[in-house]
Amino acid sequence: MITQVSLRNFGPFQELLWSGLSGINLVIGPNSSGKTILLKAIYSAIKTVEEYKKGDEFRSAADILMNKLYWTFQVNQIGDLVTKGAESGLDFEMVYEDAKFKYGFGRDTTKKIQFLESYIPKRESNSLFLPAKEILSIYKDILRSREYSNEFGFDDTYYDLAKAWLLQPKGGKNYKVFAEARNNLEELIDGKVEHNEQLDKLFFRRGKQRFDLGVTAEGVKKISILDTLLGNRYLDSQSILFVDEVESALHPDALMRFLEILYNISKLGVQIFISSHSYFVVKKLYLIARSKNISIPFLSYFENSWDTYDLSDGIPPNSIIEESVTLFHEEIDLAVH
Amino acid sequence: MIISESGLDFGPFQDSDLFHVEKSELYKKFKNKPKVAEFLVLHSTKTNQLLWIFEARTSNPKSSNSEDYLNYESEILEKWRNTFDIFVSVRIGRNSDDNGEVGKNLIQSKLSSVRFVFLLVITNAKADWLIPISNSIKTKLFAFCKIYNIFPEHIIVLSGDEVKKTGLVI
Numbered sequence: 001m002i003t004q005v006s007l008r009n010f011g012p013f014q015e016l017l018w019s020g021l022s023g024i025n026l027v028i029g030p031n032s033s034g035k036t037i038l039l040k041a042i043y044s045a046i047k048t049v050e051e052y053k054k055g056d057e058f059r060s061a062a063d064i065l066m067n068k069l070y071w072t073f074q075v076n077q078i079g080d081l082v083t084k085g086a087e088s089g090l091d092f093e094m095v096y097e098d099a100k101f102k103y104g105f106g107r108d109t110t111k112k113i114q115f116l117e118s119y120i121p122k123r124e125s126n127s128l129f130l131p132a133k134e135i136l137s138i139y140k141d142i143l144r145s146r147e148y149s150n151e152f153g154f155d156d157t158y159y160d161l162a163k164a165w166l167l168q169p170k171g172g173k174n175y176k177v178f179a180e181a182r183n184n185l186e187e188l189i190d191g192k193v194e195h196n197e198q199l200d201k202l203f204f205r206r207g208k209q210r211f212d213l214g215v216t217a218e219g220v221k222k223i224s225i226l227d228t229l230l231g232n233r234y235l236d237s238q239s240i241l242f243v244d245e246v247e248s249a250l251h252p253d254a255l256m257r258f259l260e261i262l263y264n265i266s267k268l269g270v271q272i273f274i275s276s277h278s279y280f281v282v283k284k285l286y287l288i289a290r291s292k293n294i295s296i297p298f299l300s301y302f303e304n305s306w307d308t309y310d311l312s313d314g315i316p317p318n319s320i321i322e323e324s325v326t327l328f329h330e331e332i333d334l335a336v337h
Numbered sequence: 338m339i340i341s342e343s344g345l346d347f348g349p350f351q352d353s354d355l356f357h358v359e360k361s362e363l364y365k366k367f368k369n370k371p372k373v374a375e376f377l378v379l380h381s382t383k384t385n386q387l388l389w390i391f392e393a394r395t396s397n398p399k400s401s402n403s404e405d406y407l408n409y410e411s412e413i414l415e416k417w418r419n420t421f422d423i424f425v426s427v428r429i430g431r432n433s434d435d436n437g438e439v440g441k442n443l444i445q446s447k448l449s450s451v452r453f454v455f456l457l458v459i460t461n462a463k464a465d466w467l468i469p470i471s472n473s474i475k476t477k478l479f480a481f482c483k484i485y486n487i488f489p490e491h492i493i494v495l496s497g498d499e500v501k502k503t504g505l506v507i
Contacts, residue, residue, distance in 0.1 A: 290490060314489025317476040328469030329406065 001271050002042065002240065004095040009086040011037045016306055022295040023266035026285055026311065027275045029301030030319055035275040037073075038299075039129065039242045040157065042273065044068040045094045045101055046127045046240055047160070049120050062113040065103060072156040079109040089114075096120045125238035128164055128229065129157035132245035134221040136193060136202055137213060139165065157244075165225060170233040177268040178230040181261050185227040188257050193224040218249035223258065230265075237269040247278035259284050263292070279320050286311045339507065342375050343393035343460045345497055346507045353440040354379040358420055361438040363427070372412060374420040379442050379451075380505060386451045387491075388443070389505070390420050393458040410470070414477060417455045453487050456505075460497035470494050 004019040012034035018025075027035050048065040051057055057064070069078045082090045082105075089106035103116040135142060139162040142154040154162075174182075186192050191206035193213070204216040204224075213221070229235050243262070247255050259281065266272050276282065282298075289296040289311040296311040300318045309316045338355060339348035356377040358364050364373060374392040381387050392413055426432045427439055428448060457474070459467070471494040475482075478492055500506050 286489075290488070313483055314479055315472075315475060316479045321472045321476055325469050325473045328466065328473075 001269075002046065002094055002096050003098075004093075005038075005042055006091075006093045007038070007041060008091040009083040009088060010041060010090050010092060011081055011083060013038065013306070014083055014086070018297065018299050018308055020295070020308075020310070021271075021297050023270075024263065024272045024274065024285065024288075024294075025297045025299070026281070027273070027299040028277065028282065028318060028320055029306075031277075033301040035301075036244050039244055039273055039275055040072050040155075041092060042094065043127065043129045043157065043242050044072050045092060045103075046096070046123075047156075049096070049101060049118065050123045050125070050127060052118070053122060061118055062103070062116045065116060066111065066113050068156060071159070074152045074155050077110040078113075079105065079107045082107040082109075123238075125236050125240075126164065126234050127240035127242070128161060128235060129242040130161065130222075130225065130244065131157050132248040134218055134225060134249065135162055135165065136221040136224060157242075161225070164232075164234040165228055167232045167234055169231055174231065174233065175237060175268060177264055178235070181265055182227050182230050184257070184261050184264075185223050185230075188254055188261075189220045189223050191220070192227060193221070219251065219254055222249050223254075226261075235270065240271045240273070241265075243272065243274045246274050246276050247281055252280045255280055256284055259288070263288050277320065279324055282311075282315060282318070282320055286315050340376055342391075343395045343458065343497075345393065345458065345460055345500065347376075347391065347393075347505055348507060350378050350380070351440070351442070353442045356424060356439045356443055358423060362436050363432065363434055363438050364423065371419040371423075372416045373423065374416045377420065377424055377443065379440070379446060386446060387454050388446060388451045389454045389456055390417055390424075391456050391458070392416050393460065396459065396461045410473060410477070413457055414474065418481070421453065421455075452491060453485070454491040454493065455487075456500075457494045458497065458500045459494065462494075462496040464496060467494050467496060 001021070001023070003021050004017070005021070006017045007013040008015055012032075016038075027038060029035050044065065048061055048068055051064050052061045066078060069081065073081060075081060089104055091102070091104040093100060093102040097120070099119040099121065101118045101120050103113055105114045135158055142158050142162040145151050145153050146159045191204055194203050194205050195201075196203055202213045204211045204213060204220060235241070246258070250258060255278070262272055262274075274281070285296050288294070294312065298309045298311045298316070300307055300309065300316065302318050302322070307316070315321060338350050338352060338357075339346050340350070340357065341347075358373050358376055364370070374390050376391050378389050378391065379386065380389055423432070424439070424443070425448075427434050428444070434444070455478070471492070474494060475489060475492045481487070482489055482492065495503070
């Protein structure tokens with residue numbers, strides 16, 4: 001489990017230390033505050049650890065990381081990730097099971113990461129990033145643009161997900177928790193996505209009915225992706241899952257059930273990082289933290305600063321709750337105007 | 338005892354569980370009377386000893402604008418905090434309960450483990466207004482709850498209909 005991350009001069013983060021991380025971790029903040037950048041930064045680091053010396057991989061960790069940062073953030077040169085106007089370079093540090101992974105580089109860095117130290121042992125598990133948009137409708141475009149054209153457009157979070165999703169299921173027994181989660185996910189969308197090999201086309205099946213993917217709801221496709229990944233063994237009990245804007249395309253009722261499924265997966269050992277703009281997500285995770293007596297670290301950008309809390313202590317003042325109160329004030333002002 | 342406030346009858350409560358703070362001589366002796374909530378009462382569940390601090394209102398702020406709401410909210414927070422402080426001041430001996438107005442079970446309650454519950458009842462509240470009021474109040478008391486280890490779910494805002502489900506109203 002990742003227990004701590006710190007960033008210095010990394011994009012919008014001049015200085016950030018997020019420690020005491022747990023099974024589920026939530027980050028909130030307005031648009032452009034850096035939520036996705038943070039998740040991608042952690043994702044790039046843990047994927048580097050996972051890809052280093054995997055199979056026939058021969059590249060150094062620094063080269064893998066350089067490649068990962070370049071294709072995940074899709075900047076002209078990775079030095080562009082250094083905070084604009086910063087007097088020194090970028091530093092990133094992550095603690096995983098008491099072992100550190102850290103790197104740093106300057107603004108002029110193009111191809112070579114100047115400093116990288118990793119004490120994290122080889123990791124067999126796979127981590128995965130679920131972006132805000134579903135990929136089922138576009139996975140062929142993602143693969144084409146990355147593997148044939150080698151163009152910017154779909155970053156590594158999309159590319160890695162498309163590749164993972166395409167893996168054929170392995171034999172053997174799945175984790176009971178994953179099997180239960182799959183049942184719950186399929187119950188939630190009342191069906192499942194199937195691949196028709198003859199047509200090389202995806203369909204959504206509900207009972208005996210079959211629907212084209214084009215007329216299938218976004219939320220259904222989003223949930224189907226996780227269903228597949230829990231079934232094809234790409235994810236295991238030590239995987240780390242990054243869920244960007246978890247609420248996108250989900251009705252609050254489905255969202256609540258989806259969060260419960262994520263909580264059940266986290267109990268098995270899967271670590272989950274979630275970013276959100278949603279009042280319902282904050283409230284639901286707060287209730288899970290309180291009722292299950294678990295820690296849910298909460299990173300919130302509010303009034304021009306990043307602050308760390310734990311939802312087991314309650315919901316601190318934050319931009320989402322503040323907005324709900326602002327709407328309330330608008331409504332009572334409306335009553336007299 | 339039954340206490341009638343804001344159109345509801347709260348109780349019945351044993352005198353030994355109750356401190357009707359705003360009617361007490363102990364409170365009346367303060368020269369510049371701090372604003373206080375209606376009463377404190379021990380009303381426990383099977384597993385937990387709960388000490389409720391009650392404030393009741395008939396409706397949402399009367400003159401409806403956001404400035405008035407903020408005044409309304411800050412008055413409630415002030416009343417809760419003052420009531421909490423007066424009770425604790427008696428318990429730590431900074432004020433004496435000469436007339437025995439603080440129920441003996443309240444005096445004997447174990448301060449380290451009793452669970453304080455701050456309840457605002459707005460008898461005729463619009464249901465959809467309770468959520469933002471509750472959110473706003475909870476976040477304003479975030480630090481206070483953390484300092485005293487008061488559970489965040491124990492800051493409660495209820496309508497008259499909902500409070501009837503708690504068994505605190507006849």
